Amino acid sequence: MAGEATGKSVGKSGDLDFPRPLTTVDVVIFAIRDDSLQVLLVRRPAGEGEPFPESLALPGGFVDVAKDRDLAACAARKLREKTGVTSPYLEQLGSWGSATRDPRGWSATHAYFALIPEKAGELAADARWFLFSGGRLKEKLAFDHGEILATAIQRLRNKVEYTSLPAYLMPAEFTLPDLQRVYEIVLDRPLEKSAFRTRILSADMIEPVAKMRRGPNRPAQLYRLKKGREPVYFVRTFNPPE
Amino acid sequence: MAGEATGKSVGKSGDLDFPRPLTTVDVVIFAIRDDSLQVLLVRRPAGEGEPFPESLALPGGFVDVAKDRDLAACAARKLREKTGVTSPYLEQLGSWGSATRDPRGWSATHAYFALIPEKAGELAADARWFLFSGGRLKEKLAFDHGEILATAIQRLRNKVEYTSLPAYLMPAEFTLPDLQRVYEIVLDRPLEKSAFRTRILSADMIEPVAKMRRGPNRPAQLYRLKKGREPVYFVRTFNPPE
DNA sequence: CACAGTTAGTTGTACAGTCCAACTTACTTA
DNA sequence: TAAGTAAGTTGGACTGTACAACTAACTGTG
Numbered sequence: 001m002a003g004e005a006t007g008k009s010v011g012k013s014g015d016l017d018f019p020r021p022l023t024t025v026d027v028v029i030f031a032i033r034d035d036s037l038q039v040l041l042v043r044r045p046a047g048e049g050e051p052f053p054e055s056l057a058l059p060g061g062f063v064d065v066a067k068d069r070d071l072a073a074c075a076a077r078k079l080r081e082k083t084g085v086t087s088p089y090l091e092q093l094g095s096w097g098s099a100t101r102d103p104r105g106w107s108a109t110h111a112y113f114a115l116i117p118e119k120a121g122e123l124a125a126d127a128r129w130f131l132f133s134g135g136r137l138k139e140k141l142a143f144d145h146g147e148i149l150a151t152a153i154q155r156l157r158n159k160v161e162y163t164s165l166p167a168y169l170m171p172a173e174f175t176l177p178d179l180q181r182v183y184e185i186v187l188d189r190p191l192e193k194s195a196f197r198t199r200i201l202s203a204d205m206i207e208p209v210a211k212m213r214r215g216p217n218r219p220a221q222l223y224r225l226k227k228g229r230e231p232v233y234f235v236r237t238f239n240p241p242e
Numbered sequence: 243m244a245g246e247a248t249g250k251s252v253g254k255s256g257d258l259d260f261p262r263p264l265t266t267v268d269v270v271i272f273a274i275r276d277d278s279l280q281v282l283l284v285r286r287p288a289g290e291g292e293p294f295p296e297s298l299a300l301p302g303g304f305v306d307v308a309k310d311r312d313l314a315a316c317a318a319r320k321l322r323e324k325t326g327v328t329s330p331y332l333e334q335l336g337s338w339g340s341a342t343r344d345p346r347g348w349s350a351t352h353a354y355f356a357l358i359p360e361k362a363g364e365l366a367a368d369a370r371w372f373l374f375s376g377g378r379l380k381e382k383l384a385f386d387h388g389e390i391l392a393t394a395i396q397r398l399r400n401k402v403e404y405t406s407l408p409a410y411l412m413p414a415e416f417t418l419p420d421l422q423r424v425y426e427i428v429l430d431r432p433l434e435k436s437a438f439r440t441r442i443l444s445a446d447m448i449e450p451v452a453k454m455r456r457g458p459n460r461p462a463q464l465y466r467l468k469k470g471r472e473p474v475y476f477v478r479t480f481n482p483p484e
Numbered sequence: 485c486a487c488a489g490t491t492a493g494t495t496g497t498a499c500a501g502t503c504c505a506a507c508t509t510a511c512t513t514a
Numbered sequence: 515t516a517a518g519t520a521a522g523t524t525g526g527a528c529t530g531t532a533c534a535a536c537t538a539a540c541t542g543t544g
Contacts (some may be wrong), residue, residue, distance in 0.1 A: 016346060019307045020262040022348055063339070065261045065348040070340035095337045095352045097305070098312035106307040108352065110337045144539070149502045217520040218404055218510040221315060236478045239502060419492070437531045459491040461535040481531060495536070508523070
């Protein structure tokens with residue numbers, strides 16, 4: 001495998017001797033920070049021959065055929081390198097490939113999206129969190145990363161309507177109003193308190209811990225995610241607005 | 243672009259001189275035939291150095307950087323080459339990449355799934371329809387295509403619960419009981435007639451044509467898909483079994 | 485030509501879960 | 515002790531599915 005080099009003939013049949021697209025992996029990393037949905041972006045390097053120098057981009061890069069066992073491992077590696085987070089919610093988003101998306105030639109990227117709790121330790125030096133204002137990012141992104149990001153948000157919003165995905169954006173312990181707030185941030189619309197509670201509590205996805213969150217008002221029950229990390233699918237969506 | 247060959251140094255920075263994974267596209271093509279869900283598979287060639295010689299596999303192959311503008315075009319090309327169908331429902335399924343899935347080296351495939359109406363003209367010589375018995379395919383497939391196929395079925399089933407996807411499996415004109423039958427075949431469970439009709443008719447996705455299907459019993463209204471091909475999303479799933 | 489058989493399509497009641505709004509509870513602060 | 519606020523509950527209206535019984539429209543048979 002290591003002797004395969006850049007795709008020059010390797011097998012007996014010799015039919016692998018043709019141009020290969022570049023293969024990359026990019027990760028859309030979401031977190032809730034400052035009461036809003038944020039995404040982690042990196043600044044591209046400025047070197048000669050670098051495409052989109054100094055533009056903002058999704059964290060990612062070439063698959064390393066020596067280091068990466070598979071695509072998911074590659075995505076997990078990039079997530080870890082940028083955030084230090086090791087076991088988040090990581091889902092494949094899709095792939096984008098064309099002759100023109102990278103000026104260096106035909107390329108295909110495998111995009112993942114990750115949900116992580118706010119805490120997160122140190123970020124890599126080139127990485128920063130960015131905010132959506134009005135559901136959109138202000139900055140233009142390198143390559144087709146704007147499109148990938150838009151797809152990620154759409155997928156996230158869509159799934160939040162009928163799954164427990166936002167649970168992966170929560171810290172270890174949280175209250176039901178906390179969780180509802182995160183749903184509302186992602187969906188960008190208010191939800192009904194009683195319907196929300198009924199749905200979440202009957203989904204058997206969280207369990208109360210023997211503590212209350214105390215504050216200036218009535219204390220709130222703290223919960224944690226139950227083991228068995230698969231997201232829950234609800235049989236109805238929250239009823240759509242208007 | 244054409245001079246790029248197999249990944250040998252091209253840019254000024256020269257940092258593209260590293261091994262590139264093989265890049266392929268595979269297509270899971272579904273149709274309803276003989277009152278059941280079938281998938282189109284091809285027999286792999288027998289040549290020396292061919293992986294999985296004579297095994298069954300999904301239609302697919304290497305991205306051709308000269309012919310294929312992007313991944314979707316590549317998938318559409320493979321669909322066309324095997325079935326002659328040109329404008330089906332074609333959705334990206336995901337990508338699978340690892341060091342071990344192809345004995346020829348690190349490879350990544352971009353998988354698509356297509357829904358086509360039964361009619362379909364001539365098939366390519368190496369292609370044949372295969373049946374699921376008991377929700378599973380009997381044959382073992384080459385590479386990780388069994389896994390890809392399983393994911394495709396799961397995705398199809400899942401979406402059929404709350405979208406109008408099966409409409410793309412229908413011929414140009416069909417009756418409501420026809421459509422319900424297709425839902426039932428895919429979901430492998432019976433649905434309620436009245437709830438089904440209410441849902442479909444209020445979704446504004448089909449329109450009656452001025453004809454009836456006549457047969458040995460009461461004639462049935464014929465419908466066709468409305469223009470504007472996006473699938474419809476329902477706010478509830480069909481209530482799950484048991 | 486009536487009647488059985490079959491499928492198309494409708495109707496009505498029960499039920500589940502959201503929507504909406506008002507209510508009670510438990511705390512803090514003045 | 516009273517006002518304020520957020521947590522959590524309760525009940526009636528509404529939407530859409532589940533289930534079952536019904537009517538409608540045709541064919542084929544005796």
